[in-house]
Amino acid sequence: MFPIIDIFGRQLGTYAIMAIIGALLVGLLFCRRISKLGLDDNEAIVFLLICSVGVLLGGGLLYGITNLDHLSLLGSAKNLSDVFEVFKLVFGGSVFYGGLIGSILAGLIYIKAKKLDMVIYSDNISPFIPLFHSIARVGCFLGGCCYGIESPFGFTAHGNMLVPQVNDVSRFPVQLLEALLNFILYLVLLKLLKSGKFRGKMLYIYLMSYACIRFFDEFLRGDEIRGFVLFLSTSQFISILIGCTALALFIISLKHDKRENQM
Numbered sequence: 001m002f003p004i005i006d007i008f009g010r011q012l013g014t015y016a017i018m019a020i021i022g023a024l025l026v027g028l029l030f031c032r033r034i035s036k037l038g039l040d041d042n043e044a045i046v047f048l049l050i051c052s053v054g055v056l057l058g059g060g061l062l063y064g065i066t067n068l069d070h071l072s073l074l075g076s077a078k079n080l081s082d083v084f085e086v087f088k089l090v091f092g093g094s095v096f097y098g099g100l101i102g103s104i105l106a107g108l109i110y111i112k113a114k115k116l117d118m119v120i121y122s123d124n125i126s127p128f129i130p131l132f133h134s135i136a137r138v139g140c141f142l143g144g145c146c147y148g149i150e151s152p153f154g155f156t157a158h159g160n161m162l163v164p165q166v167n168d169v170s171r172f173p174v175q176l177l178e179a180l181l182n183f184i185l186y187l188v189l190l191k192l193l194k195s196g197k198f199r200g201k202m203l204y205i206y207l208m209s210y211a212c213i214r215f216f217d218e219f220l221r222g223d224e225i226r227g228f229v230l231f232l233s234t235s236q237f238i239s240i241l242i243g244c245t246a247l248a249l250f251i252i253s254l255k256h257d258k259r260e261n262q263m
Contacts, residue, residue, distance in 0.1 A: 003143045003162045013162075018139025022132040023052070029131075033124050043114070047121065050110040051103040058102015059094030066095065066234050096133070097214075097238045104203075119200045126202035127189035130210065134182035141175035148172035149222040165223070174220040181213045200257075204250040211243030 004011050027048050034044040073086045107125070111118055140146040144163035148154060151172035160166050189206055192198055198205060218233045229237040 003160055013143060015139035015143035019136045022135030026128040026132045030125060030128050037120060047107060047110055051107045054102035054106025055099035059099030060091045062095040062098025063093040064091040097235055123193060123202040126206045127186050127193055129206060130182040131186040134179040137175045137179035141173060146175050147222050148174035148220050171222055172220050174217055178217050185209050201250055201253050204246045207242050207246035211239040215239040
């Protein structure tokens with residue numbers, strides 16, 4: 001694992017580098033598709049930027065919710081600087097599901113405000129969400145975060161100063177497994193998008209599929225920071241809610257299409 005690399009004498013986090021690479025690639029591919037459909041790719045860029053704001057806000061908020069117990073440290077804060085440090089500890093990370101929900105809400109608000117085509121935008125962005133996620137998860141592996149359970153079939157890190165929990169312990173590479181499954185999901189969704197068989201339903205298919213992926217790979221996660229709701233991790237609990245909601249909306253959409261065809 002390589003949490004930090006030197007580029008031109010400057011130390012950069014590999015997770016951040018992979019996330020930037022993923023965002024740039026997704027932005028390029030999404031804008032190309034929007035342009036091929038005869039729509040304004042500049043509008044698509046703004047849409048992606050708005051979604052990115054939603055990712056940052058939503059991811060940070062959910063991370064904070066799973067770490068609210070650290071707010072008790074405010075009682076020992078001696079000055080304003082200590083207060084900022086506590087809030088940095090509570091909200092200084094990001095949770096994917098929070099970012100996903102935040103980006104969807106931000107994107108929907110922007111689409112409504114600008115009167116864009118909801119179906120075109122939601123369908124065409126859907127395959128590229130798991131593409132970005134697959135690249136970012138490789139960054140997780142390199143950085144050492146979101147690490148897996150102890151396993152003889154894994155990787156052992158040494159000298160990771162950012163995530164010392166991974167040092168000298170063989171851990172299952174759950175990050176790489178999720179990266180692979182997300183990339184496969186990207187290919188499947190892209191093929192479905194090009195087929196046109198599920199027009200207006202691509203986002204539901206993505207949400208259902210990823211909810212299943214995330215629910216089961218959480219059993220292979222070894223980090224405790226993600227939080228728990230009863231006997232399920234926070235992400236497993238959210239996976240059930242999102243998966244069931246997406247399934248219900250998918251069925252409703254199918255029934256609506258059936259009624260439209262019968263008229």
